[in-house]
Amino acid sequence: MSAAPLLSLNNVSKSFGGLQVISDVSFEVPAGVRMALIGPNGAGKTTIFNLISGVYIPDTGTVTFDGTDITSMPSRRRVGRGLARSFQNIRLMPHLSVVENIMLGQQSRASGLIDMTLPLGAGSRWRRDAEELLAHMGLGTFPGEVAATLPYGIRKKIEVVRALAASPKLLMLDEPAAGLNPAETANLRDFLKTISDTGTTILIVEHDMGLVRSLCDHAVVLNFGKKIYDGSTRHVQENPLVLEAYLGSRHAKDHDAEVHREATDA
Amino acid sequence: MSGYMSGILSILAINIIFAYGIFLAVATGQLNLGGAGFQAVGAYAAAYLTATFGLSVPLTLLFGVVLAGLVGVAIAFPILRTKGVYLVLATFAFAEVITGAILNSEELGGAMGISVPAYVDWYVPVIMAVCVIGFVFYVMSTRFGLAMRAIHDDEQVSDLMGVSIRGVKVVAFGIGAALAGLSGGLYAVSYSYVEVQSFNALLSIYVLLYVLLGGTQTAWGPLVGATFFTILPEVLRDALPALKTAVVGLFGDADNVAPPDESWRFVILGLMTILMMVIRPEGLVTRTMVENLQFWKKGATSARREVTEG
Amino acid sequence: MLLLQQIINSVMLGSVYVTVAVAFTLTIGILNFLNFTIPTLFMLTGMTGWAIAYWGLPMGLSGPLPWPVALVIGILVAVLASLVVERFTFRYLKTRYGDSTEHAIPLVSSLGFLLVLENLVQIGYGNDSQRFPGPDADLTLNIGGLFVRIPQLVSLLVTVAIVVGLTLLLKRSRIGRGLRAIAENPDAANILGVDTARVVPVVFMLTGLLCGLAGALFAVNYGEVSPFMGEDIGTKAIAGMVIGGLGSIWGAVLGGLVVGLLEMMTVHFFGADTVQVVVWGALLLTLIAYPQGLFGHNSIGKGKL
Numbered sequence: 097m098s099a100a101p102l103l104s105l106n107n108v109s110k111s112f113g114g115l116q117v118i119s120d121v122s123f124e125v126p127a128g129v130r131m132a133l134i135g136p137n138g139a140g141k142t143t144i145f146n147l148i149s150g151v152y153i154p155d156t157g158t159v160t161f162d163g164t165d166i167t168s169m170p171s172r173r174r175v176g177r178g179l180a181r182s183f184q185n186i187r188l189m190p191h192l193s194v195v196e197n198i199m200l201g202q203q204s205r206a207s208g209l210i211d212m213t214l215p216l217g218a219g220s221r222w223r224r225d226a227e228e229l230l231a232h233m234g235l236g237t238f239p240g241e242v243a244a245t246l247p248y249g250i251r252k253k254i255e256v257v258r259a260l261a262a263s264p265k266l267l268m269l270d271e272p273a274a275g276l277n278p279a280e281t282a283n284l285r286d287f288l289k290t291i292s293d294t295g296t297t298i299l300i301v302e303h304d305m306g307l308v309r310s311l312c313d314h315a316v317v318l319n320f321g322k323k324i325y326d327g328s329t330r331h332v333q334e335n336p337l338v339l340e341a342y343l344g345s346r347h348a349k350d351h352d353a354e355v356h357r358e359a360t361d362a
Numbered sequence: 363m364s365g366y367m368s369g370i371l372s373i374l375a376i377n378i379i380f381a382y383g384i385f386l387a388v389a390t391g392q393l394n395l396g397g398a399g400f401q402a403v404g405a406y407a408a409a410y411l412t413a414t415f416g417l418s419v420p421l422t423l424l425f426g427v428v429l430a431g432l433v434g435v436a437i438a439f440p441i442l443r444t445k446g447v448y449l450v451l452a453t454f455a456f457a458e459v460i461t462g463a464i465l466n467s468e469e470l471g472g473a474m475g476i477s478v479p480a481y482v483d484w485y486v487p488v489i490m491a492v493c494v495i496g497f498v499f500y501v502m503s504t505r506f507g508l509a510m511r512a513i514h515d516d517e518q519v520s521d522l523m524g525v526s527i528r529g530v531k532v533v534a535f536g537i538g539a540a541l542a543g544l545s546g547g548l549y550a551v552s553y554s555y556v557e558v559q560s561f562n563a564l565l566s567i568y569v570l571l572y573v574l575l576g577g578t579q580t581a582w583g584p585l586v587g588a589t590f591f592t593i594l595p596e597v598l599r600d601a602l603p604a605l606k607t608a609v610v611g612l613f614g615d616a617d618n619v620a621p622p623d624e625s626w627r628f629v630i631l632g633l634m635t636i637l638m639m640v641i642r643p644e645g646l647v648t649r650t651m652v653e654n655l656q657f658w659k660k661g662a663t664s665a666r667r668e669v670t671e672g
Numbered sequence: 673m674l675l676l677q678q679i680i681n682s683v684m685l686g687s688v689y690v691t692v693a694v695a696f697t698l699t700i701g702i703l704n705f706l707n708f709t710i711p712t713l714f715m716l717t718g719m720t721g722w723a724i725a726y727w728g729l730p731m732g733l734s735g736p737l738p739w740p741v742a743l744v745i746g747i748l749v750a751v752l753a754s755l756v757v758e759r760f761t762f763r764y765l766k767t768r769y770g771d772s773t774e775h776a777i778p779l780v781s782s783l784g785f786l787l788v789l790e791n792l793v794q795i796g797y798g799n800d801s802q803r804f805p806g807p808d809a810d811l812t813l814n815i816g817g818l819f820v821r822i823p824q825l826v827s828l829l830v831t832v833a834i835v836v837g838l839t840l841l842l843k844r845s846r847i848g849r850g851l852r853a854i855a856e857n858p859d860a861a862n863i864l865g866v867d868t869a870r871v872v873p874v875v876f877m878l879t880g881l882l883c884g885l886a887g888a889l890f891a892v893n894y895g896e897v898s899p900f901m902g903e904d905i906g907t908k909a910i911a912g913m914v915i916g917g918l919g920s921i922w923g924a925v926l927g928g929l930v931v932g933l934l935e936m937m938t939v940h941f942f943g944a945d946t947v948q949v950v951v952w953g954a955l956l957l958t959l960i961a962y963p964q965g966l967f968g969h970n971s972i973g974k975g976k977l
Contacts, residue, residue: 149522175524189515191579191649192508199505200512204524206505215503222505242650262524393776440960446775447706448959451914455956458907462949472945563903567783574780625791632791635784636760643777 102127108157135318176204178265190244198226201261368484375487381584383541390534391514399457402561404543408550423547430543435536475557577645595627684824686932687831691886692909693924701919708782711906713750717887718897721746747884754880801898804891827889911955917965
């Protein structure tokens, strides 16, 4: 990895009300890769996403994107820099139609006075753009439907397309396969590969290790807010720390209890 | 046209414009319970300028619109920092401060009001209302309108999509205030008289209810809501006296009580509000309904099911 | 001496506001609900109390009743009405998308109740002020040159008793713990086994009771009731609640007293017409500059996000 990374986190920490959620995490996302951010529940994956997209500002450390320090850049500016994301629980606008949700995704490219005040009617460039994107992604059949009425799997994909509508350099997806059946997951994988082939970098939080291995070549593993692994997806399951974090969540609990007991005994 | 009809048309047009003023704020997710305050600004601006400087009607209306809009934007910056209950209270308090200030201003006639040496016929408010309806439909069709509706649905996600939450909210609130001001100005020149007591808290409540009951998802909502509740009492004019005597006989002393005629209209408005919030909190006209009607008009197959939306 | 007398008067005035402000703050603090029926419930007790004392029960069930009985019935009417409001603002409502106007549904519903109740009272009883046939409101104690009217003193004592009782109820009782759990986090309270469907009506019963008591005290104190008596009190109580901080009972107490003082001073220095501007101006300034008020928590009343 000689080229400058697209995204890098440098010694980022974040705590909420005295609870350290992220401690001193650093990693890099090179341009053009498909990378996974994994770890057990509560490891801090979504918090990392929120720190990158600007929902939270880190207590210490910096976030650099595409050569710029974005640590304290307002969240709404970041999408214009090329940083788009989806959400763990679908957050499409329930009262907007599918195509309107996609047009909302274009916002960062269309926030000038003229774009804001021209109608988005049937003939407008932005609506055509959005409809083409939907059709291209195999979702061309529902443009006029109100988002809230569509099936779960479809809405999940629409959320990905909405993020794509910003023409991002980095696409961050928070558990895109959660709640999908195996066929839908396979479908999603191909879908994401298509996106990746156009040159978009993908950072994905995912629990489905099958999807992670078949989609990504690189993974960062978090546990209790700390980075415990950063390397190839092929060897991730051989790493003892990762094994303990996942398989030993029960063991880990016992271990904790033991430590606690010893501490109180002493 | 009879005086009765033209009177109804005037007030209908004024109520529609007023409702659109509140709609622009509510569609962006901000409950504006200060409508009467903005209407009072427009009405008093028009009345004062006509009475004191003898300006022509178009000019006074323009002043009223601009002033109300400026006041709206000026108050929006601090007020829109607040949310939820705080915003409702702040807009409400704003209206009370405005009307209270007018009440104490000798220059503006205090409790006596100002009589306006100008008069416009029913077609002026009606033409203005048609323009406002067109304008609001246009706004809702633009990307700005899309941003408004997105903010209403989910502020945080809209922000992450790159929408300037603050900017859209302030502009929508400001334009809304200007429209409320326009309705006030038209009120002043249609009735040739303004008194501060008519811009009371209940007026703010009524207009907000017109908008919410009509529905805030599309620009049709306020039109339907304001029209329905302005026309309703006229339609019920004959049926009401009988009802009135019945209720008075039940609870009170029919011989000694002369209830105000307006009361029934508001009882009905209140009852409909309560029921609507239970049955159909999104209001009478929804997006899906409008779309289905359009499909139906285009002669699409009836196979398209009525989507039960929220 | 004059100043001291003014302060005493304003405390007496404030104590009426306090009871209603506590009702407001209770519903906001626990249910995140700005209940606009509160001033109407206050008025309902006054007007039904008057009607029963003057005409008797409706449909000729009885002749005029003594005023204390009439007021007790009036308070019961307010409690019942409040429970009806609970049905339609909470029980039958469900939120679906959690968008930004949806959390306001109970508020809008309460505006509907405000219109219905206020106008029904006007239709039934007319819209004039009525003299309430209570005890002599001008019985006065003279303590070292300072005058205190006895009904006012009774109101003050009742108010103090209400606030102390309510604080104890919230702190000590099972119901109180349930209420506080709901205030913290409704979903978590449900999981922890708080029966929301049984606990929420308690809030509305307390609301009805507080408003009813305040309405009864008002009728006795001022000897006059009208369908509009709630509007002024509602204003001052909301101002008191905001100044004290949303959701804090002791904040509402202090806020109510501050508003009483503010009103007395304004009348004294600027005249009665300016009270509206001063009280609402203070409210607006507090909301903008210091929204947490004197004792409130930042989290209350924000709605979503």
